[in-house]
Amino acid sequence: MNNQEIVERLSNTFGPSGFERDVAAAVREIVEPYVDEIRSDSLGNVLVTKRGSSERKLMIDAHMDEIGFMVSFIEESGFLRFSTIGGWDARIIPSHRMTIRTDDGDDVHGVVGTLPPHLLSAEERVRPYRLDELFIDIGASDAAAVRDLGIRIGSPAVIHYPFQQLQGDMVTGKALDDRAGCAVLLATLAALAEETPELTVVGAFTVREEVGLIGAGTAAFQVEPDLALVLEGTIGADMPGVAPTRQVTRIGAGPAITVADGSQIVKPELVTFLTGIADATGIPWHYKLPPFGGTDGGVIQRSRAGVRSASVSIPCRYIHSPFSVMRMSDFDQTVALTTEFARRGHELIESA
Ligand SMILES: [Zn+2]
Structure with a gap:
């Protein structure tokens, strides 16, 4: 399956908050060749481990539930x-x-x-x-x-809104928030399959985000990550009638990097690290405008004694409606940034 086929399959899968079982089954099936360990916890989070050369853990979160x-x-x-x-x-x-x-x-x-x-x-x-x-x-x-x-x-x-291809590489589906994030996480684990990164990467496909960031909280407690990254399909607002100050993210501008939202303030060195990686590897990116939205990062950063947590989003227009719209080039660039972050995340921990 190519990236678009993974997005299509996941978006079409049934899975409102509390009823994520079908999404979990699809994730487990797709991720199986890429990781060393797969388990589910009592709430239904799917936690997959790709062992690195050190025990230190990067947790990459994407929520499986839809509204x-x-x-x-x-x-x-x-x-x-x-x-x-x-x-x-x-x-x-x-x-x-x-x-x-x-x-x-x-x-x-x-x-x-x-x-x-x-x-x-x-x-x-x-x-x-x-x-x-x-x-x-x-x-x-x-x-x-x-x-x-x-x-x-x-x-x-x-x-009921089946996935469709629109013009160019634009696609529409019912659950891009956050099956787009789940698909980025799967594509990242696939990209890392043939290498051994320094950090052990734990993919956390979490439940019940839309009703209170619940699964991410219990996932972070178990995983005890040294570093975390949250992947979201978030508010794309580049549309007629929306002032530039409210265009939270823009389609076609690459991954959106969060500085702060309704749930968190990201540590500035983490933001700089992400933008530095994007610039060094030629990945287009933009800031997600504060303070709109909120992500699992809000609970992950306050887990146990605190976790360095960042959020990267794929711009999606019309989220929290019957369908949303996304550009596959933004998706692919988000995979590239996430993969590079997984490869280099240890530098950030060592410099702290
Ligand atoms: Zn979401």
Whole structure:
């Protein structure tokens, strides 16, 4: 599989926070040839180890979960009410197709129905739908038919948006936040497969980021890294109507390096180290504008006695919506920067 095929497979995989099992299975299968050890912990984090020439550890984190939904009530008429998993803008949920995962592991499709304009009053036409007005229609005739499918209160769901190639090397998929990061981590481990870096590299494919950076916290506690790097598919905001001061990252400008966000301030020597590596190897890069967003780095840096932690992001437009858009050249450049960071991270530890 090439990089784009890995992104496609991971983006299409079902995995809202708390229900990452399919993503974990895909990650384990892809990473197997590249690492010395693979294990999963009790929350579902997948921790893979590529042994280096020293015991000192670099943990590279990418979260496996995506934002999604959970069935919250089944109407007698067979319609499903739902609550959100992670940060949604309720205005953009109506009129999308949904995939609901049953107890048997099957996928059931449905739609988030809305009233036709014919039935809307003048006031209703300008008012966004509220979450509590929405429902999923799977075509079931009553609640018993829903239950017979293996759908119950608590069944998880995601919006159905298959991966597509757009113009040039632009791609779109439902879960680039953060399957793009997971795919960068897989491609980095593949690039390191034939060498022995100084640092032991632990790939942490973590769970439940979108509901509170949970898996990364427990992963860092176990791994006890000497250095950490977080990979994110983050806010690409180079679009019409957005002022340059709010264009947090830009598509086509290469990896975005975090100085500070809502969850952390990155140590300045770590930022300089990353930008120095990028400049020395000819990788285009840009700063992610502070203070927008937040990443697993916010909990990793405060693990135990503290961890040096940096974040590098692949710019993705429209995150936390039914789909996002990414440029594969940004992806490939993020792999190059992450790989070089893994090769040279020991220099940073030695100079500290
Ligand atoms: Zn994310």
